[in-house]
Amino acid sequence: MEILEAPYDEVVGYMKARYGKGAFHASALVREVMVHGNPRFWEAKAFSEAPSLASALSEEVCFAPPGVEETVRREGVVKVLHRLSDGLAVESVVIPMKGYATLCVSTQVGCRMGCRFCRTGRMGLHRNLTAAEITGQLWNARFVLKAPIRNVVFMGMGEPLDNLENVVRAIRVMTDGRGFSIGPRRITVSTVGLAHKISSLADAGTGVRLALSLNASDDAVRSDLMPVNRRYPLAALKDSLAALAGHSGIRDGVLLEYVLIRGLNDRGEDISRLADFARGVSATVNLIPFNPSGEETSFEPPSDAEVNAFHDRLVAEGIHVRRRWSQGEDLLAACGQLGEKACPHKSR
Numbered sequence: 001m002e003i004l005e006a007p008y009d010e011v012v013g014y015m016k017a018r019y020g021k022g023a024f025h026a027s028a029l030v031r032e033v034m035v036h037g038n039p040r041f042w043e044a045k046a047f048s049e050a051p052s053l054a055s056a057l058s059e060e061v062c063f064a065p066p067g068v069e070e071t072v073r074r075e076g077v078v079k080v081l082h083r084l085s086d087g088l089a090v091e092s093v094v095i096p097m098k099g100y101a102t103l104c105v106s107t108q109v110g111c112r113m114g115c116r117f118c119r120t121g122r123m124g125l126h127r128n129l130t131a132a133e134i135t136g137q138l139w140n141a142r143f144v145l146k147a148p149i150r151n152v153v154f155m156g157m158g159e160p161l162d163n164l165e166n167v168v169r170a171i172r173v174m175t176d177g178r179g180f181s182i183g184p185r186r187i188t189v190s191t192v193g194l195a196h197k198i199s200s201l202a203d204a205g206t207g208v209r210l211a212l213s214l215n216a217s218d219d220a221v222r223s224d225l226m227p228v229n230r231r232y233p234l235a236a237l238k239d240s241l242a243a244l245a246g247h248s249g250i251r252d253g254v255l256l257e258y259v260l261i262r263g264l265n266d267r268g269e270d271i272s273r274l275a276d277f278a279r280g281v282s283a284t285v286n287l288i289p290f291n292p293s294g295e296e297t298s299f300e301p302p303s304d305a306e307v308n309a310f311h312d313r314l315v316a317e318g319i320h321v322r323r324r325w326s327q328g329e330d331l332l333a334a335c336g337q338l339g340e341k342a343c344p345h346k347s348r
């Protein structure tokens, strides 16, 4: 058993089947690894009176988070390079907030979605991460970097819904109150729009939040930016999001992430189409001005006045819009979207 990818009920089942032990010892094992961050979990007090059990646990329970190879700090944001057992690497990002931190995790090595603006997309897909490699990024952030992680966003390398089974398993491990104890409403899964997998995520019943990287209000522009749109155009996406209404498997409605690019998706007609889309799926829109961050790009950022005008007209349409983010959130908002340079984990 790899402890980092075992939801609590599996740990209980394993302890019973393998050692004839119950919830007391299962809880102790989970607590030692995921609350105390102790890689030598078999030395916990709970096992001190059962040396043969401690010895068996040390040999039979696998605990192998990715290695932290490098950390790079920029404006308080820490980019972490995790080396995987097969030599491949992924990155996560720790973003400081007021009194806590948010962790942006990767779900795949590379990605096959091919978004035009994304360097990870240009790598193609190398492989999915296991659930342990996903939760291992959280373990590293909390216990190697000592970061007070309260929120987790699935916005790093890869498309989370393209690795749904492992993502759901990782969420189950992260949210268990006996272990990492990250509340489901503090977890956001961001997708580029794999419409057929959105309902599967909801049906998994994890109760996390969902964000959709929208970035365009019409199929022509969106298909150009994000090839996934050719397979799942906006109408299909809208249908799958609308079907989530009242579904308890997804929390608090959907967040539509919309990176504003001058002349491309900030036109007058974009406002009414975006408003229609958001209204139809009861979503909040998060407006993010494109940030070229010095990269050579054909995209242009809008001016503050243009962003404000877009915002105000959207609000006038009755849409709930988020606009002002902290610096950390601004960096985070670019994860998995437009601006590989703005997101530290996409800058390699």
Ligand code: SF4
Pocket: 110, 111, 112, 113, 114, 115, 118, 119, 120, 121, 122, 156, 157, 158, 159, 192, 336, 337
């Ligand atoms: S933006 Fe996200 S989904 Fe698109 S290619 Fe990059 S990693 Fe994949």
